[in-house]
Amino acid sequence: MMAHDSAPAAIVRLDTVDSTQSVAFGLAERGAADRTVVVADQQLAGRGRRGRIWRAPAGTSLLASIIVRSRLPQALLPTFSPMTAVATAEALRRVAPVAARVKWPNDVLVGGKKIAGILLESRARSGVPTPDRDGTRAEAGVSEPRRSFLGPPSVQAGLEAPATTDPATTPVTIIGIGVNLGQREFAPELAGHATSVALETGRAPDRETMLAALLEEFDAWRARLEREGFGAVREQWRMLSDTLGRHVTLDGVTGIAVDLDVDGALLIDAGGTVRRVIAGEIAWDEAAAGSRARGR
Numbered sequence: 001m002m003a004h005d006s007a008p009a010a011i012v013r014l015d016t017v018d019s020t021q022s023v024a025f026g027l028a029e030r031g032a033a034d035r036t037v038v039v040a041d042q043q044l045a046g047r048g049r050r051g052r053i054w055r056a057p058a059g060t061s062l063l064a065s066i067i068v069r070s071r072l073p074q075a076l077l078p079t080f081s082p083m084t085a086v087a088t089a090e091a092l093r094r095v096a097p098v099a100a101r102v103k104w105p106n107d108v109l110v111g112g113k114k115i116a117g118i119l120l121e122s123r124a125r126s127g128v129p130t131p132d133r134d135g136t137r138a139e140a141g142v143s144e145p146r147r148s149f150l151g152p153p154s155v156q157a158g159l160e161a162p163a164t165t166d167p168a169t170t171p172v173t174i175i176g177i178g179v180n181l182g183q184r185e186f187a188p189e190l191a192g193h194a195t196s197v198a199l200e201t202g203r204a205p206d207r208e209t210m211l212a213a214l215l216e217e218f219d220a221w222r223a224r225l226e227r228e229g230f231g232a233v234r235e236q237w238r239m240l241s242d243t244l245g246r247h248v249t250l251d252g253v254t255g256i257a258v259d260l261d262v263d264g265a266l267l268i269d270a271g272g273t274v275r276r277v278i279a280g281e282i283a284w285d286e287a288a289a290g291s292r293a294r295g296r
Contacts (some may be wrong), residue, residue: 009035009215016042016058020065021121021176027067028172034069039211060196062179062210066218069170071226074122077173078278079264081106081120083225083233084175087217088116089240092179095205095213096197101242104257104266104282109242113195119176177214181205234260243282251280
């Protein structure tokens with residue numbers, strides 16, 4: 001997908017940082033514009049989901065955080081997570097190329113192993129930290145309950161309001177993206193679950209080429225999300241899904257993952273009752289997986 005017609009993103013390039021997310025929040029607090037991107041060669045204490053540390057040796061990964069000041073209503077900010085997963089998978093397919101797929105809520109896989117991860121954190125003007133998508137306290141996060149079985153918000157809710165990029169009035173969302181490019185090995189606890197472009201193809205792509213493709217895909221899918229609603233993103237996520245059709249256990253709910261709801265929640269058929277889960281970490285049973293909905 002080609003990028004939408006807009007000015008190029010401002011890119012802040014750094015050598016070693018504790019976390020690109022923290023740097024991006026600091027820049028946002030000082031008024032950095034929408035679509036400012038922080039890129040680092042190495043991070044020492046990057047944040048993953050559920051408070052995990054994301055470390056990356058120098059030069060092996062694409063580590064980026066994007067400042068987003070969106071006109072989407074807060075209830076729909078979580079849709080940026082599957083949107084970014086789609087954009088990352090499409091960029092990898094273009095550049096590597098690899099058969100990248102998406103795992104709910106925010107991982108990108110190749111051959112069932114994680115090749116990229118996404119972290120979405122939001123902060124209101126007050127700067128008060130709120131729970132993240134997985135229901136754990138992070139430096140900042142999307143404010144929502146751990147699980148909801150109520151109906152999702154309207155896809156178009158609030159979209160008639162004009163867009164604004166005024167840092168003083170627009171809540172800020174930071175979207176962190178980490179893509180494994182050049183790693184040839186991983187720590188023992190990750191070896192069976194993680195992979196890289198180098199391991200999959202025999203060579204690591206140029207990071208600048210990967211970054212350019214990622215930002216182009218991100219801008220294009222973001223434009224569709226904010227202009228048309230979640231429908232197109234949702235359909236592409238379904239097409240790329242490595243989750244739908246699997247027998248999963250998630251946040252105390254066990255059943256078959258059947259669809260993605262209009263706000264990004266996962267729908268699970270738990271013995272004839274469809275349950276909405278908005279947060280958690282999937283465990284799946286390969287023996288009971290059945291046929292997957294790869295062609296959706």
